[in-house]
Amino acid sequence: MIGGGQLARMTHQAAIALGQTLRVLAGSADEPAARVSPDVVLGSHDDLDALRSAAIGAHALTFDHEGVPTEHLEVLQAEGVNVLPPPQALIYAQDKIAMRERLGELGAPMPKFAVVRSVADARAAREKLGWPYVLKAARGGYDGRGVWILDDPKELEDVVEDRLAAGVPLLAEEKVSWRRELSAMVARSPFGQGATWPVVETVQRDGQCAVVIAPAPDLPEEVETAAEQLALRIAGELGVVGVMAVELFETQDGELIVNELAMRPHNSGHWGMDGARTGQFEQHLRAVLDYPLGDTTPLAPVTVMANVLGAPEAPAMSMDERLHHLFARMPDVRVHLYGKGERKDRKIGHVNVLGDPAGSVSDPQYVAAVRERAERAAHWLSHGEWTDGWNEHTGEHGE
Secondary structure (H helix, E strand, O other), X not given: OEOOOHXXXXXXXXXXXXXXXXXXXXXXXXXXXXXXXXXXXXXXXXXXXXXHHHHOOOOOEOEOOOOOOHHHHHHHHHOOOOEOOOHHHHHHHHOHHXXXXXXXXXXXXXXXXXXXXXXXXXXXXHHHHOXXXXXXXXXXXXOOOOEEOOOOHHHHHHHXXXXXXXXXXXXXXXXXXXXXXXXXXXXXXXXXXEEEOOOEEEEEEOOEEEEEEEOOOOOOHHHHHHHHHHHHHHHHHHOOOEEEEEEEEEXXXXXXXXXXXXXXXXXXXXXXXXXXXXXXXXXXXXXXXXXXXXXXXXXXXXXXXXXXXXXXXXXXXXXXXXXXXXXXXXXXXXXXXXXXXXXXXXXXXXXXXXXXXXXXXXXXXXXXXXXXXXXXXXHHHHHOOOOOOEEOOOOEEOO
Protein backbone atom coordinates (compact mmCIF):
# COMPACT_ATOMS: atom_id res chain seq x y z
CA MET A 1 0.00 0.00 0.00
CA ILE A 2 1.38 3.36 -1.04
CA GLY A 3 1.08 5.75 1.89
CA GLY A 4 1.72 5.14 5.57
CA GLY A 5 -1.23 6.95 7.15
CA GLN A 6 -4.12 5.71 9.25
CA LEU A 7 -5.91 4.18 6.27
CA ALA A 8 -2.89 1.96 5.60
CA ARG A 9 -2.67 1.16 9.32
CA MET A 10 -6.29 -0.04 9.42
CA THR A 11 -5.84 -1.94 6.14
CA HIS A 12 -2.88 -3.70 7.79
CA GLN A 13 -5.17 -4.74 10.65
CA ALA A 14 -7.59 -6.28 8.14
CA ALA A 15 -4.72 -7.96 6.26
CA ILE A 16 -3.61 -9.81 9.40
CA ALA A 17 -7.03 -11.48 9.72
CA LEU A 18 -6.79 -12.65 6.09
CA GLY A 19 -3.32 -14.12 6.60
CA GLN A 20 -1.72 -11.41 4.48
CA THR A 21 1.17 -9.02 5.05
CA LEU A 22 0.76 -5.43 4.00
CA ARG A 23 3.97 -3.84 2.78
CA VAL A 24 3.82 -0.08 3.27
CA LEU A 25 5.61 2.69 1.37
CA ALA A 26 5.89 5.38 4.03
CA GLY A 27 7.57 8.76 4.10
CA SER A 28 9.01 8.16 7.57
CA ALA A 29 9.28 5.40 10.16
CA ASP A 30 6.90 7.17 12.57
CA GLU A 31 3.89 7.28 10.22
CA PRO A 32 0.87 5.36 11.60
CA ALA A 33 1.17 2.29 9.34
CA ALA A 34 4.97 2.18 9.44
CA ARG A 35 4.79 1.84 13.22
CA VAL A 36 2.81 -1.42 13.03
CA SER A 37 3.63 -3.13 9.74
CA PRO A 38 6.58 -5.57 9.68
CA ASP A 39 7.33 -4.74 6.04
CA VAL A 40 8.07 -1.06 5.45
CA VAL A 41 9.79 0.67 2.53
CA LEU A 42 10.80 4.25 3.31
CA GLY A 43 10.51 6.66 0.41
CA SER A 44 8.34 9.15 -1.41
CA HIS A 45 5.24 8.27 -3.42
CA ASP A 46 6.59 10.70 -6.05
CA ASP A 47 9.74 8.58 -6.53
CA LEU A 48 9.43 5.90 -9.21
CA ASP A 49 12.29 3.86 -7.76
CA ALA A 50 10.66 3.88 -4.31
CA LEU A 51 7.39 2.73 -5.88
CA ARG A 52 9.27 -0.05 -7.68
CA SER A 53 10.88 -1.15 -4.40
CA ALA A 54 7.49 -1.34 -2.72
CA ALA A 55 5.99 -3.30 -5.63
CA ILE A 56 8.64 -6.04 -5.87
CA GLY A 57 6.99 -9.42 -5.34
CA ALA A 58 3.63 -7.95 -4.33
CA HIS A 59 0.39 -9.49 -5.55
CA ALA A 60 -1.19 -6.04 -5.85
CA LEU A 61 -0.21 -2.40 -5.42
CA THR A 62 -2.86 -0.15 -3.89
CA PHE A 63 -3.14 3.22 -2.11
CA ASP A 64 -4.17 5.02 1.05
CA HIS A 65 -4.21 8.38 -0.80
CA GLU A 66 -4.61 9.61 -4.37
CA GLY A 67 -1.35 11.55 -4.63
CA VAL A 68 0.75 9.08 -6.64
CA PRO A 69 1.62 10.38 -10.14
CA THR A 70 -0.34 8.32 -12.65
CA GLU A 71 2.58 8.45 -15.11
CA HIS A 72 4.65 6.46 -12.58
CA LEU A 73 1.82 3.97 -12.14
CA GLU A 74 1.55 3.51 -15.89
CA VAL A 75 5.26 2.62 -15.98
CA LEU A 76 4.77 0.08 -13.20
CA GLN A 77 1.73 -1.30 -14.99
CA ALA A 78 3.79 -1.74 -18.17
CA GLU A 79 6.41 -3.56 -16.09
CA GLY A 80 3.79 -6.08 -14.95
CA VAL A 81 2.77 -4.65 -11.57
CA ASN A 82 -0.89 -5.25 -10.67
CA VAL A 83 -1.89 -1.63 -9.88
CA LEU A 84 -5.37 -1.43 -8.29
CA PRO A 85 -7.27 0.75 -8.81
CA PRO A 86 -5.52 1.20 -12.16
CA PRO A 87 -4.14 4.64 -13.04
CA GLN A 88 -6.74 4.91 -15.81
CA ALA A 89 -9.38 5.00 -13.05
CA LEU A 90 -7.37 6.74 -10.31
CA ILE A 91 -6.92 9.85 -12.45
CA TYR A 92 -10.61 10.66 -11.90
CA ALA A 93 -10.07 10.83 -8.14
CA GLN A 94 -6.88 12.88 -8.56
CA ASP A 95 -8.05 15.46 -11.09
CA LYS A 96 -11.41 17.15 -10.47
CA ILE A 97 -11.52 18.58 -14.00
CA ALA A 98 -11.08 15.12 -15.52
CA MET A 99 -13.67 13.78 -13.07
CA ARG A 100 -16.27 16.41 -13.98
CA GLU A 101 -15.76 15.92 -17.70
CA ARG A 102 -15.98 12.12 -17.45
CA LEU A 103 -18.99 12.12 -15.14
CA GLY A 104 -20.65 14.53 -17.55
CA GLU A 105 -20.17 11.97 -20.31
CA LEU A 106 -21.84 9.39 -18.07
CA GLY A 107 -24.80 11.66 -17.39
CA ALA A 108 -24.18 11.67 -13.63
CA PRO A 109 -25.96 14.48 -11.73
CA MET A 110 -23.45 17.28 -11.08
CA PRO A 111 -23.23 20.99 -10.38
CA LYS A 112 -22.52 23.24 -13.36
CA PHE A 113 -18.78 23.85 -13.64
CA ALA A 114 -16.14 25.77 -15.57
CA VAL A 115 -12.39 25.27 -15.96
CA VAL A 116 -10.46 28.35 -14.75
CA ARG A 117 -7.23 28.95 -16.66
CA SER A 118 -7.11 32.74 -16.20
CA VAL A 119 -8.61 35.61 -14.23
CA ALA A 120 -10.82 36.24 -17.27
CA ASP A 121 -12.17 32.68 -16.93
CA ALA A 122 -12.92 33.36 -13.26
CA ARG A 123 -14.91 36.47 -14.24
CA ALA A 124 -16.79 34.66 -17.00
CA ALA A 125 -17.70 31.86 -14.60
CA ARG A 126 -19.79 34.31 -12.58
CA GLU A 127 -22.21 34.63 -15.49
CA LYS A 128 -22.36 30.87 -16.08
CA LEU A 129 -22.49 29.61 -12.49
CA GLY A 130 -24.00 32.45 -10.48
CA TRP A 131 -22.36 34.25 -7.58
CA PRO A 132 -20.79 33.34 -5.28
CA TYR A 133 -19.51 30.11 -6.73
CA VAL A 134 -17.12 27.49 -5.35
CA LEU A 135 -13.49 27.63 -6.50
CA LYS A 136 -11.51 24.41 -6.12
CA ALA A 137 -7.94 23.32 -6.69
CA ALA A 138 -8.38 20.62 -9.31
CA ARG A 139 -5.58 18.58 -7.72
CA GLY A 140 -4.36 18.05 -4.19
CA GLY A 141 -7.09 19.56 -2.03
CA TYR A 142 -8.63 17.64 0.88
CA ASP A 143 -10.45 18.22 4.20
CA GLY A 144 -11.63 21.64 3.04
CA ARG A 145 -8.18 22.75 1.88
CA GLY A 146 -8.01 23.92 -1.71
CA VAL A 147 -11.63 25.15 -1.64
CA TRP A 148 -12.64 28.81 -1.65
CA ILE A 149 -16.10 30.41 -1.39
CA LEU A 150 -15.51 34.15 -1.43
CA ASP A 151 -18.10 36.95 -1.64
CA ASP A 152 -15.57 39.56 -2.82
CA PRO A 153 -14.81 39.21 -6.57
CA LYS A 154 -11.44 40.97 -6.19
CA GLU A 155 -10.40 38.63 -3.38
CA LEU A 156 -11.35 35.63 -5.49
CA GLU A 157 -9.41 36.95 -8.49
CA ASP A 158 -6.36 37.39 -6.26
CA VAL A 159 -6.64 33.73 -5.21
CA VAL A 160 -6.98 32.68 -8.85
CA GLU A 161 -3.94 34.67 -9.88
CA ASP A 162 -1.87 33.34 -6.98
CA ARG A 163 -2.84 29.67 -7.47
CA LEU A 164 -2.42 29.69 -11.24
CA ALA A 165 1.01 31.31 -10.82
CA ALA A 166 1.88 28.42 -8.49
CA GLY A 167 0.87 25.95 -11.19
CA VAL A 168 -2.34 24.81 -9.47
CA PRO A 169 -5.16 24.00 -11.95
CA LEU A 170 -8.52 25.44 -10.89
CA LEU A 171 -12.16 24.49 -11.27
CA ALA A 172 -15.20 26.68 -10.60
CA GLU A 173 -18.48 25.05 -9.58
CA GLU A 174 -21.99 26.25 -9.00
CA LYS A 175 -22.75 26.68 -5.28
CA VAL A 176 -25.31 23.97 -4.62
CA SER A 177 -28.10 24.67 -2.15
CA TRP A 178 -27.86 21.42 -0.26
CA ARG A 179 -29.71 20.00 2.69
CA ARG A 180 -26.92 17.68 3.80
CA GLU A 181 -23.94 15.67 2.59
CA LEU A 182 -24.12 11.95 1.94
CA SER A 183 -21.64 9.26 0.94
CA ALA A 184 -22.27 6.12 -1.09
CA MET A 185 -19.49 3.62 -0.46
CA VAL A 186 -19.08 0.71 -2.86
CA ALA A 187 -16.54 -1.98 -3.71
CA ARG A 188 -15.75 -3.59 -7.05
CA SER A 189 -13.62 -6.63 -7.90
CA PRO A 190 -11.42 -7.03 -11.02
CA PHE A 191 -14.17 -9.03 -12.72
CA GLY A 192 -16.96 -6.64 -11.87
CA GLN A 193 -18.53 -8.06 -8.72
CA GLY A 194 -19.96 -5.14 -6.78
CA ALA A 195 -21.01 -4.53 -3.19
CA THR A 196 -22.57 -1.53 -1.47
CA TRP A 197 -22.99 -0.34 2.10
CA PRO A 198 -25.96 1.76 3.19
CA VAL A 199 -25.70 5.40 2.14
CA VAL A 200 -24.49 7.45 5.11
CA GLU A 201 -24.86 11.04 6.22
CA THR A 202 -21.60 12.90 6.75
CA VAL A 203 -21.37 15.94 9.01
CA GLN A 204 -18.55 18.36 8.23
CA ARG A 205 -17.02 20.97 10.51
CA ASP A 206 -14.64 23.51 9.00
CA GLY A 207 -14.41 21.36 5.88
CA GLN A 208 -13.46 18.25 7.88
CA CYS A 209 -15.58 15.16 8.39
CA ALA A 210 -16.60 15.09 12.05
CA VAL A 211 -19.50 12.61 12.26
CA VAL A 212 -20.94 9.84 10.09
CA ILE A 213 -24.44 8.43 10.65
CA ALA A 214 -25.05 5.02 9.08
CA PRO A 215 -27.48 4.62 7.47
CA ALA A 216 -28.45 8.20 6.65
CA PRO A 217 -31.64 8.99 8.58
CA ASP A 218 -34.76 10.20 6.80
CA LEU A 219 -33.54 9.04 3.38
CA PRO A 220 -36.29 7.57 1.18
CA GLU A 221 -35.58 4.00 0.12
CA GLU A 222 -35.77 4.85 -3.57
CA VAL A 223 -33.22 7.67 -3.14
CA GLU A 224 -30.83 5.37 -1.26
CA THR A 225 -31.17 2.72 -3.96
CA ALA A 226 -30.56 5.31 -6.67
CA ALA A 227 -27.40 6.52 -4.88
CA GLU A 228 -26.04 2.99 -4.51
CA GLN A 229 -26.77 2.16 -8.16
CA LEU A 230 -25.17 5.43 -9.29
CA ALA A 231 -22.01 4.66 -7.29
CA LEU A 232 -21.83 1.11 -8.69
CA ARG A 233 -22.31 2.42 -12.23
CA ILE A 234 -19.54 5.01 -11.81
CA ALA A 235 -17.20 2.32 -10.41
CA GLY A 236 -17.95 0.07 -13.36
CA GLU A 237 -17.65 2.73 -16.04
CA LEU A 238 -14.35 4.04 -14.63
CA GLY A 239 -12.88 0.56 -14.10
CA VAL A 240 -12.38 0.94 -10.34
CA VAL A 241 -11.01 -2.02 -8.37
CA GLY A 242 -11.21 -1.72 -4.60
CA VAL A 243 -13.46 0.50 -2.52
CA MET A 244 -14.70 3.90 -3.66
CA ALA A 245 -16.64 6.65 -1.91
CA VAL A 246 -18.97 8.81 -3.97
CA GLU A 247 -19.50 11.98 -1.95
CA LEU A 248 -22.94 13.45 -2.64
CA PHE A 249 -25.03 16.51 -1.91
CA GLU A 250 -28.70 15.99 -1.17
CA THR A 251 -30.47 19.14 -2.37
CA GLN A 252 -33.39 20.84 -0.66
CA ASP A 253 -35.60 19.18 -3.31
CA GLY A 254 -34.32 15.69 -2.42
CA GLU A 255 -32.13 15.28 -5.50
CA LEU A 256 -28.59 13.87 -5.41
CA ILE A 257 -25.57 15.62 -6.90
CA VAL A 258 -22.08 14.10 -7.12
CA ASN A 259 -19.51 16.20 -5.27
CA GLU A 260 -16.25 14.18 -5.33
CA LEU A 261 -14.82 10.66 -5.65
CA ALA A 262 -12.31 8.85 -3.43
CA MET A 263 -10.83 5.58 -4.75
CA ARG A 264 -9.54 4.15 -1.48
CA PRO A 265 -10.84 3.50 2.01
CA HIS A 266 -12.55 6.67 3.17
CA ASN A 267 -13.50 8.40 6.41
CA SER A 268 -17.19 7.93 5.60
CA GLY A 269 -16.68 4.15 5.69
CA HIS A 270 -15.01 3.86 9.12
CA TRP A 271 -18.33 3.03 10.81
CA GLY A 272 -18.34 -0.35 9.05
CA MET A 273 -15.27 -1.59 10.98
CA ASP A 274 -17.66 -2.34 13.86
CA GLY A 275 -21.08 -1.69 12.35
CA ALA A 276 -21.11 -3.99 9.29
CA ARG A 277 -20.39 -7.66 8.72
CA THR A 278 -17.59 -6.69 6.35
CA GLY A 279 -15.88 -3.32 6.79
CA GLN A 280 -14.26 -1.28 4.05
CA PHE A 281 -10.66 -2.28 4.86
CA GLU A 282 -11.26 -6.00 4.56
CA GLN A 283 -13.45 -5.39 1.52
CA HIS A 284 -10.74 -3.35 -0.18
CA LEU A 285 -8.29 -6.21 0.32
CA ARG A 286 -10.81 -8.76 -0.92
CA ALA A 287 -11.28 -6.69 -4.07
CA VAL A 288 -7.61 -6.08 -4.91
CA LEU A 289 -6.72 -9.72 -4.14
CA ASP A 290 -9.69 -10.85 -6.27
CA TYR A 291 -11.47 -12.70 -3.47
CA PRO A 292 -15.29 -12.78 -3.55
CA LEU A 293 -16.60 -9.69 -1.78
CA GLY A 294 -17.97 -9.84 1.77
CA ASP A 295 -21.45 -9.33 3.18
CA THR A 296 -22.01 -5.65 4.03
CA THR A 297 -25.16 -6.05 6.15
CA PRO A 298 -25.27 -3.55 9.07
CA LEU A 299 -25.08 -5.00 12.59
CA ALA A 300 -27.26 -2.33 14.22
CA PRO A 301 -30.17 -0.10 13.17
CA VAL A 302 -27.79 2.87 13.43
CA THR A 303 -24.02 3.15 13.86
CA VAL A 304 -22.44 6.56 14.46
CA MET A 305 -18.76 7.26 13.82
CA ALA A 306 -17.19 10.36 15.38
CA ASN A 307 -13.68 11.49 14.54
CA VAL A 308 -11.29 12.21 17.39
CA LEU A 309 -9.89 15.57 16.29
CA GLY A 310 -6.99 17.13 18.16
CA ALA A 311 -7.91 19.84 20.67
CA PRO A 312 -6.43 23.37 20.41
CA GLU A 313 -4.11 22.26 23.21
CA ALA A 314 -3.46 18.63 24.11
CA PRO A 315 -4.90 17.85 27.57
CA ALA A 316 -2.54 17.33 30.49
CA MET A 317 -4.17 13.94 31.04
CA SER A 318 -2.47 11.25 28.96
CA MET A 319 -4.39 9.49 26.20
CA ASP A 320 -3.97 6.23 28.11
CA GLU A 321 -5.75 7.71 31.13
CA ARG A 322 -8.47 9.25 28.94
CA LEU A 323 -9.01 5.82 27.38
CA HIS A 324 -9.24 4.27 30.85
CA HIS A 325 -11.98 6.69 31.93
CA LEU A 326 -13.86 6.33 28.65
CA PHE A 327 -14.00 2.55 28.94
CA ALA A 328 -15.06 2.79 32.59
CA ARG A 329 -17.99 5.00 31.69
CA MET A 330 -18.88 3.77 28.17
CA PRO A 331 -17.65 0.17 27.81
CA ASP A 332 -19.50 -0.43 24.54
CA VAL A 333 -17.71 2.33 22.60
CA ARG A 334 -15.36 0.98 19.93
CA VAL A 335 -12.14 3.02 19.82
CA HIS A 336 -9.64 3.23 16.96
CA LEU A 337 -6.53 5.32 17.64
CA TYR A 338 -3.96 5.97 14.94
CA GLY A 339 -0.77 6.39 16.96
CA LYS A 340 -0.39 10.04 15.94
CA GLY A 341 0.80 13.01 17.93
CA GLU A 342 -1.93 15.40 19.07
CA ARG A 343 -2.36 18.78 17.45
CA LYS A 344 -5.32 21.02 16.67
CA ASP A 345 -7.87 19.48 14.27
CA ARG A 346 -5.62 16.54 13.40
CA LYS A 347 -7.44 13.23 12.94
CA ILE A 348 -5.91 11.13 15.70
CA GLY A 349 -8.59 8.44 15.83
CA HIS A 350 -12.28 7.69 15.68
CA VAL A 351 -14.96 6.00 17.75
CA ASN A 352 -17.91 3.88 16.67
CA VAL A 353 -21.11 3.54 18.68
CA LEU A 354 -23.71 0.95 17.69
CA GLY A 355 -27.30 1.72 18.57
CA ASP A 356 -29.48 -0.67 20.54
CA PRO A 357 -30.89 -3.44 18.30
CA ALA A 358 -34.43 -2.51 19.35
CA GLY A 359 -34.15 1.00 17.89
CA SER A 360 -35.00 2.32 14.45
CA VAL A 361 -33.30 4.76 12.08
CA SER A 362 -36.73 6.31 11.54
CA ASP A 363 -36.84 7.39 15.22
CA PRO A 364 -35.11 10.81 15.44
CA GLN A 365 -34.68 10.61 19.24
CA TYR A 366 -32.96 7.23 18.98
CA VAL A 367 -30.60 8.47 16.25
CA ALA A 368 -29.85 11.65 18.21
CA ALA A 369 -29.05 9.64 21.36
CA VAL A 370 -26.59 7.35 19.53
CA ARG A 371 -24.96 10.37 17.90
CA GLU A 372 -24.67 12.21 21.21
CA ARG A 373 -22.89 9.24 22.80
CA ALA A 374 -20.41 8.99 19.90
CA GLU A 375 -19.64 12.71 19.94
CA ARG A 376 -19.34 12.74 23.72
CA ALA A 377 -16.82 9.87 23.60
CA ALA A 378 -14.79 11.47 20.78
CA HIS A 379 -14.72 14.87 22.52
CA TRP A 380 -13.55 13.25 25.76
CA LEU A 381 -10.67 11.51 23.98
CA SER A 382 -9.55 14.70 22.25
CA HIS A 383 -10.18 17.29 24.99
CA GLY A 384 -10.17 15.35 28.27
CA GLU A 385 -13.51 16.87 29.24
CA TRP A 386 -17.07 15.53 29.20
CA THR A 387 -19.61 17.52 27.19
CA ASP A 388 -22.33 16.69 29.76
CA GLY A 389 -20.32 17.90 32.76
CA TRP A 390 -19.55 14.43 34.12
CA ASN A 391 -16.79 14.20 36.71
CA GLU A 392 -14.83 11.04 36.04
CA HIS A 393 -13.52 10.92 39.63
CA THR A 394 -16.75 11.47 41.58
CA GLY A 395 -19.14 9.90 39.08
CA GLU A 396 -21.36 12.99 39.24
CA HIS A 397 -22.45 15.68 36.83
CA GLY A 398 -21.15 19.20 37.38
CA GLU A 399 -23.38 22.25 37.39
